[in-house]
Amino acid sequence: QVQLVESGGGLVQVGASLRLSCAASGFSFSTYVMAWFRQAPGQEREYVAAITVGGAGTHYADSVKGRFTISRNNAKNTVSLQMNSLKPEDTAVYFCAANPGRRPLAQERNYDYWGQGTQVTVSS
Numbered sequence: 001q002v003q004l005v006e007s008g009g010g011l012v013q014v015g016a017s018l019r020l021s022c023a024a025s026g027f028s029f030s031t032y033v034m035a036w037f038r039q040a041p042g043q044e045r046e047y048v049a050a051i052t053v054g055g056a057g058t059h060y061a062d063s064v065k066g067r068f069t070i071s072r073n074n075a076k077n078t079v080s081l082q083m084n085s086l087k088p089e090d091t092a093v094y095f096c097a098a099n100p101g102r103r104p105l106a107q108e109r110n111y112d113y114w115g116q117g118t119q120v121t122v123s124s
Contacts, residue, residue, distance in 0.1 A: 002026035003025045003026055003115075004022055004024050005116070006021070006118040007022075010119075010120070010121070011121045011123060012120075012121070012122055012123070013122070013124075014088060014123070015086065017083060018120060019080060019081070020081040021079075022078060022080070023077065024096075024098065025077060029077040030053060031100070032053065032099060032100055033050055033051065033052055033101055034070075034098055035047065035050035035070075035096070036048040036081045037095045037096075037108065038092035038120075043092075047061050047105075047106035047107075047108070048064055049068055049070040049081065050099075053101075054074075059106075061106070067083065067084050067085045069081070069084075079096055089122075091121050091122050093118065094118050094119075095115050095116075097111035097113065097114045098113040098114075099111045099112065
């Protein structure tokens with residue numbers, strides 16, 4: 001049974017930091033590209049960041065570049081998202097997702113497995 005379980009969300013002030021984690025099980029984690037997406041209220045889900053299978057390659061949406069860092073630990077089957085300098089527009093439910101290697105990485109339909117999401121709220 002495939003599972004992706006996100007954690008680490010919460011309510012923070014503008015400028016604060018949060019670290020999200022996603023624990024994966026039930027599939028060959030180290031062979032999947034992993035990514036984070038987010039969905040704000042009333043908006044479509046949008047791509048945030050992705051990391052290649054070995055972790056050497058990362059890619060970010062322009063809106064988070066320079067503030068967010070994606071990383072993975074293949075020994076522990078986890079992927080993380082370090083979020084710094086948070087803004088109110090970062091408020092959303094954040095989802096981790098797994099992709100067997102389809103391109104483009106920012107395309108939601110290329111991801112096979114999804115977590116349930118964790119809420120991040122940035123208050124001004």
